Amino acid sequence: MNNSINTIGCPAVLRQYFDNNTINRYHRLLCEGKEATIHLVSKKGKDGDVYYVAKVFKKREERGFKNRGDYFLPQKALLHRREARAMNNKSRFGRQVEEALWQNREMQYLELLAAQGASVPKLIEVGSESFIMEYIGDINTPAPKLIEAKERIENAETIFKQIMDNIKIFLINDIVHGDLSPYNILYHNSRAVIIDFPQSVDPRKNPNAYFLLQRDIDTVCAFFAKLKVYCDAQLILMDLWNKYQRNELI
8 A cells, every 4th residue: 555645535445456556646536426436546657647537336325326227127137047036136135236237337338438439438447346447637627527518619519429429339339328418428628528337228138228329319419409509319319220220330
């Protein structure tokens, strides 16, 4: 463990990353969401500090978002009978299984999508109840969420297209974000970066995927319509979904 100056205020769960030398300094809490807390951390490199973001999942009883019915429908089919039964019975073991599925899915999707060229943070290190990912922002200021940057966006049509292109990349890789909004899209250097994937679903397996995709597109279109960007949410949805079903997305 590094000296206490570097770990003041650091959540205990992040100490594992000091131990494996992923980071050597904790800076501060960046924000607190429904499901997790987000922290700024760093590692000293040859050319100075390299900044990262640490995401720490909240305990179930601390979360503001607990209804996962739309997202977990197909997951139980992938489990062994004992695990699926435990989840159905909401036993302590069942809740542990659900937590593991919930957390691991985001990490897996981030790794996959970054490799496929999507505009998402790069995954750096995975640990218990948390992970380390790329920091998006300047040295002193993290990138704002789209909702916070709306007065400063000068290239709204370009940003809108970037987001739609990313939704298409997600679909090509059998992923629907499921909770996309201006609150989990970052705006940095004229680029949109999409975050928060624990609620994402596989449309091949989840019967709610179409509804979730529709909600994602509706929400994004509603935001950009206020910025004078013309967008037909229903037309975009039908084009993407029909091409996805015919395996014609490129």
